[in-house]
Amino acid sequence: xxxxxxxxxxxxxxxxxxxxxxxxxxxxxxxxxxxxxxxxxxxxxxxxxxxxxxxxxxxxxxxxxxxxxxxxxxxxxxxxxxxxxxxxxxxxxxxxxxxxxxxxxxxxxxxxxxxxxxxxxxxxxxxxxxxxxxxxxxxxxxxxxxxxxxxxxxxxxxxxxxxxxxxxxxxxxxxxxxxxxxxxxxxxxxxxxxxx
Numbered sequence: 108x109x110x111x112x113x114x115x116x117x118x119x120x121x122x123x124x125x126x127x128x129x130x131x132x133x134x135x136x137x138x139x140x141x142x143x144x145x146x147x148x149x150x151x152x153x154x155x156x157x158x159x160x161x162x163x164x165x166x167x168x169x170x171x172x173x174x175x176x177x178x179x180x181x182x183x184x185x186x187x188x189x190x191x192x193x194x195x196x197x198x199x200x201x202x203x204x205x206x207x208x209x210x211x212x213x214x215x216x217x218x219x220x221x222x223x224x225x226x227x228x229x230x231x232x233x234x235x236x237x238x239x240x241x242x243x244x245x246x247x248x249x250x251x252x253x254x255x256x257x258x259x260x261x262x263x264x265x266x267x268x269x270x271x272x273x274x275x276x277x278x279x280x281x282x283x284x285x286x287x288x289x290x291x292x293x294x295x296x297x298x299x300x301x302x303x
Contacts (some may be wrong), residue, residue: 108217108295111172113162118260119175122281128290129297130173137161148226150185151178151212156224159187159214166218171295177211179255179279186255195245195256202255203236203267209255209278215289223289227282229273231259236267 110130112123123130137158141150154176162172179186181201189195212226215241250256257263259278276283290296 108293109167109170110290110295111162111166113158113172114140116175116280117231118258118280121280122276123173126283127132127297130238133165133172134163135161136200146183147178147185147200147208148178148210148212148228151176151226152214152224153209154178155212155214155226156222159216159222163216166279168218170218171290171293172216173213173286174216175213175281177209177254177278178209179207179209181205181207188254189251189256191246195300196241197198198256199236199241199244199263200238202257203233203241206232207255209273211277211280211282213282213286213289215286215295217293217295221293225285225289227274227277227285228233229271229275229277231271231278232269233267234269236263240266243257 110128112119112130112132113135131240139150139154143154145153155174166172186198189198189277209229209231214222214224216222248261250258259268259274259275274282274284
C-alpha cells in the first residue's frame with residue numbers, strides 16, 4: 108500500500124524517512140477544534156481521526172493516509188500551540204519543574220474503508236527552568252507551532268527534560284513503534300524498508 112502523510116510537520120517527515128517508509132505528502136486545511144468534554148488521549152485521537160476524515164473521498168484503494176496530532180497535558184489542561192510570546196512564556200512557566208503528559212494520536216485510514224485510531228502517552232519530567240532560560244528559548248526557537256510551547260528535540264528539551272517515561276518519538280510527534288506495528292497489521296509495510 109502507498110502511504111500518504113497528511114502532515115506539514117518536518118519532524119513527522121523525518122521520522123517516517125528514518126523508518127525507511129516511502130510516502131507522499133498531501134496537505135489540507137482542517138479545523139483543529141475539539142469538543143470540550145473530551146479529555147487527554149481522547150483529544151489527540153479525535154483530532155487525528157478528524158483530520159483523516161478530510162481525505163476519505165480522495166484515497167485510492169491501495170492508499171493509506173496517516174494523520175497525527177500531539178497534545179501536551181498538564182493535569183487535565185490541554186496546552187495547545189501558543190498564540191504569542193506571552194502565552195508561550197506562561198505555558199513554559201507552568202511546565203517547568205513539573206511532570207506533564209504528552210499524547211500523540213494517530214489515525215491510519217485506508218482507501219478500502221479500514222481505519223485504525225490509537226494514541227501513545229509519554230510522561231515528561233522537566234527540571235526547574237529560570238525565566239532567563241525560558242525567554243532565551245522562546246526568542247531563539249520561536250516555538251509557536253509546537254503544542255506546549257516546546258520541542259523535545261530543541262535546546263529546551265536538551266537542557267530541560269530530566270527524564271521520560273515512554274517513547275521520545277511520541278513527544279516528537281509520532282509514536283514510531285506503534286505506527287510500524289499498525290501499518291504491519293494493515294499490510295501497508297514494504298517487503299523491506301528502504302530510504303526515500
